[in-house]
Amino acid sequence: NMRITLLSKSIESECDKQEKWYGTKYSFAPISQDLIDAFENPGIGLSSKSGKKLDLPPVNHFLPENLEIFAKEGEEVPKYPKLVYTSERTNVWHKLDNTFRVPKARMNIKIYCTDYGFGQNLKTYRIVKLWMRLLRESLREVLYLAEQASLYVGFETDSQGIDISIMGFNDSISKLAVEVFKKAKEFDPTPYEDLFHDVLRKTIKDLKNFFKHP
Numbered sequence: 001n002m003r004i005t006l007l008s009k010s011i012e013s014e015c016d017k018q019e020k021w022y023g024t025k026y027s028f029a030p031i032s033q034d035l036i037d038a039f040e041n042p043g044i045g046l047s048s049k050s051g052k053k054l055d056l057p058p059v060n061h062f063l064p065e066n067l068e069i070f071a072k073e074g075e076e077v078p079k080y081p082k083l084v085y086t087s088e089r090t091n092v093w094h095k096l097d098n099t100f101r102v103p104k105a106r107m108n109i110k111i112y113c114t115d116y117g118f119g120q121n122l123k124t125y126r127i128v129k130l131w132m133r134l135l136r137e138s139l140r141e142v143l144y145l146a147e148q149a150s151l152y153v154g155f156e157t158d159s160q161g162i163d164i165s166i167m168g169f170n171d172s173i174s175k176l177a178v179e180v181f182k183k184a185k186e187f188d189p190t191p192y193e194d195l196f197h198d199v200l201r202k203t204i205k206d207l208k209n210f211f212k213h214p
Contacts, residue, residue, distance in 0.1 A: 004031065009201075022212070062149035064103070064171035071098035105173050107166040119159035126203060128157050133199050134192045135184060142179055151176050 015025035071077060077096045085092035117124045132155045136143070143153060151168030153176065166177050189196065 002031070022209070058145070060145045060149055062146050062151055062168075062172045062176055064149065064169035066171040067103040067169070069101055069103050070170070071096050071101065073098075073101070103170050104168060105170045107164075107173060107177060109164040109166075110160070111162045111164070113161040118161070125157065128162070130196065130199055130203065131189065132157065132162070134189045134196060135187050137192055137195055138187055138189075139180065139183055142176075142183065146176050153180060 012025055015027040017027055018025050075098055077098045081093040081095040083091060084094045113119070118128060119125070136155060139153075146153065146168070149168065149172060151166070151172060154163075154165040156163040156165075164180070166173055166180070168176065
């Protein structure tokens with residue numbers, strides 16, 4: 001069984017039903033035979049429509065090779081994080097775990113920012129949320145490979161700046177961190193203009209719906 005949901009203003013004229021609370025137009029239709037045939041007989045070569053090819057995924061360089069546990073059994077470790085590096089713009093804290101004894105780590109990065117009034121008004125906050133959504137889209141292929149290797153990246157914002165959390169195996173977490181920050185530094189949102197408008201419309205719609213009541 002399969003249900004496909006398509007959301008787009010471009011098909012509004014094809015919607016012949018309307019729900020009673022928000023007046024949203026919708027419609028039901030069976031899946032076309034062409035799409036069913038495509039699922040039943042997927043093409044292995046180049047697709048005439050998409051130009052994409054069904055192939056094996058690339059080598060996943062995020063897969064860990066060293067599963068050594070750094071904290072030795074019975075070893076005394078500091079109770080609180082220790083400042084291991086400091087500079088004019090950066091502080092790095094570290095705490096070795098000897099409770100769970102797994103070859104995994106977690107990075108929490110806080111980027112403090114007040115540029116363009118960040119954290120001081122709602123408009124700037126929403127712009128940063130849009131930027132982060134586009135950045136995550138640009139990282140989609142990287143994040144997919146990371147998730148297959150049990151690595152995860154989270155992005156959040158608050159009034160002080162941007163929070164980035166990276167979790168996974170010790171042996172590969174630094175590789176992911178380097179790749180994420182490299183791509184973030186080089187990120188150009190221009191190719192994602194269509195996605196920007198889609199996300200912007202959804203953001204405006206969500207804000208309007210927040211103040212509506214059935």
